[in-house]
Amino acid sequence: MVLADLEARKRATPDAVSALEDAMSSRTWWAEQWPEGEMYVAGLVAQDVQDALLETVGRWPLCLGCPGPEHALYIQPDLGGPDPVWVCEETGQTVAPLGSLAG
Numbered sequence: 168m169v170l171a172d173l174e175a176r177k178r179a180t181p182d183a184v185s186a187l188e189d190a191m192s193s194r195t196w197w198a199e200q201w202p203e204g205e206m207y208v209a210g211l212v213a214q215d216v217q218d219a220l221l222e223t224v225g226r227w228p229l230c231l232g233c234p235g236p237e238h239a240l241y242i243q244p245d246l247g248g249p250d251p252v253w254v255c256e257e258t259g260q261t262v263a264p265l266g267s268l269a270g
């Protein structure tokens with residue numbers, strides 16, 4: 168799902184994919200320790216990749232729906248799940264479910 172959203176915004180660079188793989192391996196370990204946490208994993212991985220990209224190439228994913236200064240989307244619920252969606256940080260409006268930015 169995270170990869171689909173990276174591709175949707177042309178950000179599936181080798182660095183981003185490598186950040187995604189790192190996030191997945193650490194969150195997989197985490198979910199193994201706490202199986203009930205599985206529903207949070209996808210959203211947490213998205214947040215990890217978002218943090219990694221912020222340090223290198225900048226904000227991802229950007230909100231395309233609003234006028235005005237460039238701003239990002241963030242994952243709601245903040246815990247990463249269940250049913251993570253991208254929300255505009257300015258308006259608080261839901262933009263798309265995680266994995267569906269292209270749609």
Ligand SMILES: [Zn+2]
Pocket residue numbers: 230231232233238255256257258
């Ligand atoms: Zn917005």
